[in-house]
Every structure is written in C-alpha cells, then in structure tokens.
Amino acid sequence: MxxxxxxxxxxxxxxxxxxxxxxxxxxxxxxxxxxxxxxxxxxxxxxxxxxxxxxxxxxxxxxxxxxxxxxxxxxxxxxxxxxxxYQEEPMPVGPRLSLKQRPVVVGCGPAGLFAALALAERGCPPLVIERGERISGRVAAVQAFWKHGELNPESNVVFGEGGAGTFSDGKLTARGSSPFKQRVLEELVACGADSDILFDTRAHVGTDRLRRVIPALVERLQQRGVEFRFGRRLDDIVIEQGRVRSVHIAGEMLETGLVVLAVGHSARDTVRMLAGRGMRIEPKGFAVGARIEHPQDLIDCAMRRDGSARSAYGPADYALKHQDTVSGRGVYSFCMCPGGLVIGCSSQPETLCVNGMSFSKRSGSRANAAIVVTVAPDDFNSNDALGGIAFQEHIERLAYAAGGIPYYAPAQCVADFVRGCASIDLPCEHITYTPGVTPADLASLLPVFIVDPLRRALAAFDKKIPGFIEQGILIGFETRTSSPVRMLRDPDTFQAAGIAGLVPVGEGAGYSGGIVSSAVDGLRAGWRVG
Ligand SMILES: Cc1cc2nc3c(=O)[nH]c(=O)nc-3n(C[C@H](O)[C@H](O)[C@H](O)COP(=O)(O)OP(=O)(O)OC[C@H]3O[C@@H](n4cnc5c(N)ncnc54)[C@H](O)[C@@H]3O)c2cc1C
Missing domain, CATH: 3.30.70.2700 (Alpha-Beta Plaits)
Known part of the structure; x- marks a missing residue:
C-alpha cells in the first residue's frame, strides 16, 4: 500500500x-x-x-x-x-437516577421489559408486575384455550410474560432506524434471537424462539436487579395532588413515586380504572376486519416470479392496500403470517377476536393476514373517550355468539362474503383456527361502513393476487389492530398529562404498534423519566 x-x-x-x-x-x-x-x-x-x-x-x-x-x-x-x-449514531446514555422509592413497571410485554432495562441501567432497577403467568404456565393456559375453548382471563395469548407478542409471528418490523431500535434488537440477539434480525428489513423470529428469548431477557434483567412478580394485577392507583403515591397490586399496597404503565391494548379493565382515577385519555382511530386464510402456494406463485425460491428464501408474504374512494376509508392487510396459523386471542369471557401466529420455520401450508378497514372515533357513536373499547367489545361479543360453541369462530368463504350469502359448508380441513369454526354470514355481524369497503377492497386485491377471493376464507374478527385510546403524556418527560410520576408507554398507551416500536417506546421513556 x-x-x-x-x-x-x-x-x-x-x-x-x-x-x-x-x-x-x-x-x-x-x-x-x-x-x-x-x-x-x-x-x-x-x-x-x-x-x-x-x-x-x-x-x-x-x-x-x-x-x-x-x-x-x-x-x-x-x-x-x-x-x-458513514458514522454510527451513538446510543444516548440516560443520566443516573436517584429515587426514594422503588419504581414500579406494570406489564411484562416489550414496552415494560425495555422500560425496566433503561431504569436498571440508570441505577433504579424496578419491580415489574405482570397479571399473567410465566411462559411455562402460560403455554398450558393457551393450549387449553385453543384446544378446548377454556379461557383464563388473567393468563392467555395477550397476558403474561412477554406480553401480546409471545404467541405471535414475531415479525420485528418497525419504521426507520434509531440507536434505540438497534439497542432493542441487540438485546434480543444477546438473549438468543438470530443475528439476522439486526439488518433484515422483514425480520422474523417466530413464537417458538420468542418463547426462549423472552425468559432469557427476564433473567438478564433479574441479574441487573429487576424484580418480577407474575400473576399480580395492578388493581388501583392512588394519585394525590397531581402525583402518584401508591399502587394496589393483588390486595397489597405499595408506595412509589414512579409507575411505568405498559399494560398493552387489551387491558380494558385497567384502562377503565385509570380513566376513573382522572387520567386524561382520548379516543383514537384503529382498524377492524377479519383474518383471511389462503394456501401458501397461491401466495408464493402470485408474489414471486421465481416460484422455486421458497426453500432458499422462505415463503412469500404480501402487503396490500386499497384506498376506498366511495367511503374514503383505507383498507389494508395487516400482520401477514406466511406459513402460519390463525389463532384466537381473547382475554375477556364470551368475547372472541382472532390474530395470526407462526413458528420460526414458517413451514405451514397456509398463509394468513388481517384485512382491516380504518375506523375513527366518529364511528363509535359515543362521546365517551372509551367508546372505541365498547365498539370492539360489541363486535367481539357478536363473534362469540355467532361461533355457537365456546370460542368457535364464525367463518365464511371470501367468495360468499363478496356475493353476500352465508357459507353453508367450509373446507374445515384447510382452516388452521382451533378449536373450530362455524359457517356464518360475517357481513350481518359487522357495521355496513366496514363491510362495503371490505368487499370492494377484496375485489381489488383479487386483481393483484388472482384466487384471493376464490381460495380465501375469512375468520372473524380482527378487532385489536392497535389501541382504541391514547393516554395523554408530555412529549419530553413521558409523564401522563397532569400526573407526575405516571408514565404511560407502549401500545396500550397509544404510542406504538408492534413488538419493536413498543420496546423502543419503553426504552425511550425509561431513559427520559425522572
Ligand atoms: C397474536 C398476536 C400476534 C402479533 N404479531 C405481531 C408480530 O408479528 N409483530 C409485531 O411487531 N407485533 C405483533 N403483535 C403485536 C405486539 O404483540 C404488540 O404490539 C406488543 O406486544 C405491544 O407491546 P406492549 O408492551 O405495549 O404491550 P403488551 O405486549 O400487550 O404487554 C402488556 C402486558 O401488560 C400486562 N398487564 C395488563 N394489565 C395489567 C395489570 N393491570 N396489571 C399487571 N399487568 C398487566 C399484560 O398481561 C401484558 O403482558 C401481535 C399481537 C398478537 C396478539
């Protein structure tokens, strides 16, 4: 040289x-x-x-x-x-924090776990409380639900160690790049996730690996002084003179000046309690629709010019969007799970909602995704800030009733849904949802402002993926695409509007949607508070 x-x-x-x-x-x-x-x-x-x-x-x-x-x-x-x-953006270092009482993090999902990490690194390892069980116990509860329709309202697909993402596809997609996102991904790799997630734009872990990564993350946090209590629910919170004083957890009162609320978007009882305690909450738009399931081969053929590529590159996915000019609503595919399963993810008795999940190999023969229509607070016909929650619950109750047998899901061939007639027979051997499905007229269960745009979008999607209608089956309903509320907070300190020491984070607070963005929100909040 x-x-x-x-x-x-x-x-x-x-x-x-x-x-x-x-x-x-x-x-x-x-x-x-x-x-x-x-x-x-x-x-x-x-x-x-x-x-x-x-x-x-x-x-x-x-x-x-x-x-x-x-x-x-x-x-x-x-x-x-x-x-x-090229110069790497350095990860900001949160200043050391000194608190008189131990902080409490409520919720052991991505937002809670990463808020706990940030607090521990700032010298204040918190107590994390979680209403659901550890993954080992949770798996048994979830299996009982999927096999026999026996729901445990406290420990289920959305409540427990790892939060709502544990029984998921484990897609780690999040917009943009930031040192916080990088930190989240690095931590997951340190806990056993594949290092490809650090750079793959469509990174995917799978529920089987997530169930190993999350307990490893919990153990790393314990080594940093974080204490976890599972099977403990935040029942109440005491706020005096605009400041958090204590929390009530499963009959025990704990004094604390800092509570990170990372309760996810399914903790409706907790959100109602917080609204009753004066937390400022506003309604927020989200999206509602159904899961659609197809043969994976159909998707592979439509999405890839190289049809033989599945073995080397995995099954194909899709992301579909339709702007419905008649209603002005957006219709889009959401949380697509190639080679995956459609699953029930209820957390309240006698309500039913569905979602998608996959294993790391994504080797199943079916592809599923949510096809959802945007809904806004005006659609809820309510002046209540929590009107979106009531709207979700209403649809979930109708779905449960239409299923007939506990936690059977109402389902319909897409062709019948588009034509406007109930399905009489369903190809049950091709439907991955368990414990079972019941043929239904899904359009009779949803508001017309969702049904009509959904029908028009399905016709448009069929042009992009031929066979999308003829070979598709709809399973009802997908109601929890994101939080129906936003808990107002200060953008700099992350503290709830008018309540010092209360820090709403993650998806339930309305500031993220997905595993990585929720983890990033928790991490950022943990660096900023105090
Ligand atoms: C089936 C399914 C599949 C999904 N697939 C993907 C995917 O592939 N990729 C992706 O990015 N996202 C996916 N998501 C969404 C993702 O899981 C969430 O966006 C993410 O988990 C939100 O993180 P969070 O920490 O804000 O809340 P959550 O993960 O919901 O965690 C909140 C936790 O708080 C606990 N909690 C609630 N109330 C209380 C209380 N009062 N006291 C104590 N604890 C309480 C809950 O039990 C829960 O464990 C999926 C979700 C589901 C349900």
Whole structure:
C-alpha cells in the first residue's frame, strides 16, 4: 500500500447479491469499488431486503465497511452516489437516577421489559408486575384455550410474560432506524434471537424462539436487579395532588413515586380504572376486519416470479392496500403470517377476536393476514373517550355468539362474503383456527361502513393476487389492530398529562404498534423519566 493511504468508514447502498456470506459480500464490494479484496478491512450488513421482482430472487444490501484507500481512490469513490462516509449514531446514555422509592413497571410485554432495562441501567432497577403467568404456565393456559375453548382471563395469548407478542409471528418490523431500535434488537440477539434480525428489513423470529428469548431477557434483567412478580394485577392507583403515591397490586399496597404503565391494548379493565382515577385519555382511530386464510402456494406463485425460491428464501408474504374512494376509508392487510396459523386471542369471557401466529420455520401450508378497514372515533357513536373499547367489545361479543360453541369462530368463504350469502359448508380441513369454526354470514355481524369497503377492497386485491377471493376464507374478527385510546403524556418527560410520576408507554398507551416500536417506546421513556 502507498504510504498516504488511510482507512475510511463508508456506507454502500444498493448491492444486489443472491448469496449471503461475508466473503461474497467483500468480493462484491471490492468489485464495486474497483479495489483489491484485501483492502476491505471489515464489512457489516446494515440492511438487507429481499427483491422479489426479479426472475431470480436476490437480496439488496446496505453495508458499512472499513476500507483502506489512497486519497485519489477516495476521491474517485466519492463521486459514486452509492457510497457515503458513514458514522454510527451513538446510543444516548440516560443520566443516573436517584429515587426514594422503588419504581414500579406494570406489564411484562416489550414496552415494560425495555422500560425496566433503561431504569436498571440508570441505577433504579424496578419491580415489574405482570397479571399473567410465566411462559411455562402460560403455554398450558393457551393450549387449553385453543384446544378446548377454556379461557383464563388473567393468563392467555395477550397476558403474561412477554406480553401480546409471545404467541405471535414475531415479525420485528418497525419504521426507520434509531440507536434505540438497534439497542432493542441487540438485546434480543444477546438473549438468543438470530443475528439476522439486526439488518433484515422483514425480520422474523417466530413464537417458538420468542418463547426462549423472552425468559432469557427476564433473567438478564433479574441479574441487573429487576424484580418480577407474575400473576399480580395492578388493581388501583392512588394519585394525590397531581402525583402518584401508591399502587394496589393483588390486595397489597405499595408506595412509589414512579409507575411505568405498559399494560398493552387489551387491558380494558385497567384502562377503565385509570380513566376513573382522572387520567386524561382520548379516543383514537384503529382498524377492524377479519383474518383471511389462503394456501401458501397461491401466495408464493402470485408474489414471486421465481416460484422455486421458497426453500432458499422462505415463503412469500404480501402487503396490500386499497384506498376506498366511495367511503374514503383505507383498507389494508395487516400482520401477514406466511406459513402460519390463525389463532384466537381473547382475554375477556364470551368475547372472541382472532390474530395470526407462526413458528420460526414458517413451514405451514397456509398463509394468513388481517384485512382491516380504518375506523375513527366518529364511528363509535359515543362521546365517551372509551367508546372505541365498547365498539370492539360489541363486535367481539357478536363473534362469540355467532361461533355457537365456546370460542368457535364464525367463518365464511371470501367468495360468499363478496356475493353476500352465508357459507353453508367450509373446507374445515384447510382452516388452521382451533378449536373450530362455524359457517356464518360475517357481513350481518359487522357495521355496513366496514363491510362495503371490505368487499370492494377484496375485489381489488383479487386483481393483484388472482384466487384471493376464490381460495380465501375469512375468520372473524380482527378487532385489536392497535389501541382504541391514547393516554395523554408530555412529549419530553413521558409523564401522563397532569400526573407526575405516571408514565404511560407502549401500545396500550397509544404510542406504538408492534413488538419493536413498543420496546423502543419503553426504552425511550425509561431513559427520559425522572
Ligand atoms: C397474536 C398476536 C400476534 C402479533 N404479531 C405481531 C408480530 O408479528 N409483530 C409485531 O411487531 N407485533 C405483533 N403483535 C403485536 C405486539 O404483540 C404488540 O404490539 C406488543 O406486544 C405491544 O407491546 P406492549 O408492551 O405495549 O404491550 P403488551 O405486549 O400487550 O404487554 C402488556 C402486558 O401488560 C400486562 N398487564 C395488563 N394489565 C395489567 C395489570 N393491570 N396489571 C399487571 N399487568 C398487566 C399484560 O398481561 C401484558 O403482558 C401481535 C399481537 C398478537 C396478539
């Protein structure tokens, strides 16, 4: 090397490659730069996305690399728009926190876990209380629900260690990049998640791995002084002179000046209690619809020009959107689970709602997704801030009743739904939902402002994925796409409007939607409070 050469840290975007090994990446990068491979000292993948538009599938990479270059070489490369100098944004360090009483985190989902991490790192490891059980006990409760329709309202698909994401597809998608997001993903990798999640744009873990990663994360937090109490519900909170004084947990009163509320979007009893204690809550729009299930092969053929790619790149997914010009509502697919299962995720007796889940291999023969229509507070016909919750409960009760047998789901062939007639027979052998389904006329259970846009959107989606109508089955209903309320908080301190020491975070508070964004919200709040 010439004496005046030095190491530059560069970002390179738009590298397309079928292979994934670091050696192939170095070689491809060296070729793009026009330098010898040895000059590339290190390569790190920043982002990897699958390009399914090509006849032969390939990944598109963004890379960060340390490269030894002469000044002339650097000047030549600088004129190439694919390269830029790269500097990592550092993770902010929260200042040390000193509190007289131990902080309490309510909820052991992603938001609560990462808020606990931040508080522990600032020197105040909290007490985390969680109404549901540890995953080991929770799995048994969930199996009893899915097999026999026996619901445990305190420990179920949405309540318990790991929160609502534990029995999920484990998609780790979140918009944008930030040091907080990176920190969340790194922590999950340290707890056993695959390192691909650090850069895959459609990262996926699967419920089987999540059930191992979450207890490892809990153990890491315990090592940092965080205490967990499972099977304990926050029943009440005492607020005096605009400040949190204590919490009531399963009959026990605990004095504390800082409560992080990370209760998720299904803790309706808790939200009602908080509204009664004067927390400022406003209604928020969300989306309602049904799960749709298809043969995975249909989706693979429609979405990939390279139909043979499933073994190397996994099953295909889709993201569909339709702007309904008649009603002005958006209709879109949500939480698509390739090779997955449709599952019941009720948490209240005699109400039914569904969602999707998959295992890490996504090897099932069926694909499912929610197809949902946007709803706004005006649709709830109520002046109550909690009108959206009542609206959800109403639809969930109708679904439960239409199922006939406890936690059987009402279902309909999509073709019948579009034509406006109830399905008489269902191809039950192809429906993954358990304990069972009952043929129904779903349109008779939903408001017309959801049914009509849904029908028009399904016709539009059928043009993008031929067979979407003919081979699809709808299972009712998907009501909990996001929180129907927002708990007002100060954008800088994260504290609830007018209540010092109360910190609403995550999906239930209305500030996130999904595993990663909820974890990031908890982490950010944990860094800021105090
Ligand atoms: C079946 C399913 C599949 C999903 N799939 C995905 C996916 O693939 N990717 C994705 O990004 N997101 C997915 N989601 C959404 C994701 O799980 C949530 O966005 C995320 O878990 C929200 O995190 P959170 O911490 O805010 O709340 P939650 O995860 O809901 O956690 C809240 C916790 O608080 C506890 N709690 C509630 N009230 C009390 C109380 N009074 N006292 C004590 N504890 C209480 C609950 O038991 C719960 O464990 C899925 C959700 C479901 C249900």
């Amino acid at each position: 010439a004496a005046q050469s030095k190491t530059y840290r560069l970002k390179f975007t738009g590298l397309r490659l079928g292979e994934t090994g670091t050696i192939a990446l170095r070689e491809a990068l060296a070729q793009a730069l026009g330098v010898a491979t040895e000059r590339i000292e290190s390569v790190r993948i920043l982002r990897r996305s699958l390009d399914a538009r090509q006849r032969t599938l390939c990944y598109e990479y963004s890379l960060a690399a340390d490269i030894c270059l002469t000044a002339e070489e650097f000047e030549r490369i600088s004129s190439d728009s694919r390269f830029s100098l």
